[in-house]
Amino acid sequence: MLRVLAILALAVAITMAVQYNPGYVVVVYPPYRAELSLSLVIVMLLAxxxxxYGLLRLGAHTLNLPDEVHAFKQERQREKARSAMSEAVAEFAAGHYDKAENFAVSAIELGEDAEVNALIAARCAHQLKAFDRRDAYLAQVDKTCSDYPDTGMAG
Structure with a gap:
């Protein structure tokens, strides 16, 4: 409400200032000549x-659009990976090891905490007595941890 009153007061003040402005601008471009009121020229320059400014902002936003789309897609993929990981943990806790393993594998493929999800998948495969898959997941954890020798997790 206060903003509307301020805008209306500004409009009235500008109208009163423009009404009593006797200045004019002469634009000459031979053979043409134009006389415009100073108030109209000021309004035109502002416009x-x-x-x-609006066109420059639109152009800058348009040039940044590919980066914004790429960031949006990456964030959406991270959200899917987090969701798959939380579903894997929930299904594992509920004792649905086949579903938990599938969610953990999906989370690994989406790039969310490969070590943790591989361990969840290995535990699920162990519970399902799929020892070959369990060993493959554990080998994946071992390979991932051996890539980081300063963590003390390897060997």
């Missing part, structure tokens, strides 16, 4: 400024 041109804001139009140019």
């Amino acid at each position: 041109v400024f804001f139009l140019a």
Whole structure:
């Protein structure tokens, strides 16, 4: 409400200032000549400024659009991976080892904490007595941990 009153007061003040402004601008481009009121020229210059500013902002936003789309897609993939990991943990806790293993594998493929999800999948495969899959998941954990020798997790 206060903003509306401030805008209306500003509009009234500008109208009163423009009404009593006797200045004019003469634009000459032979053979043409144009006389414009100073108030109209000021309004036109402001309009041109804001139009140019808007076009520059639109151009900058358009140039940044591919990066924003890429960031959006990456964030959406991270959300899917987090969701798959939380579903894997929930299904594992519920004792649904086949579903938990599938969710853990999905989370690994989406790039979410490969070590943790591989351990969940290995534990699920062990509970399902699929020892070959369990060993493959554990080998994946061992390979991932051996890539980071300073963590003390390898060997």
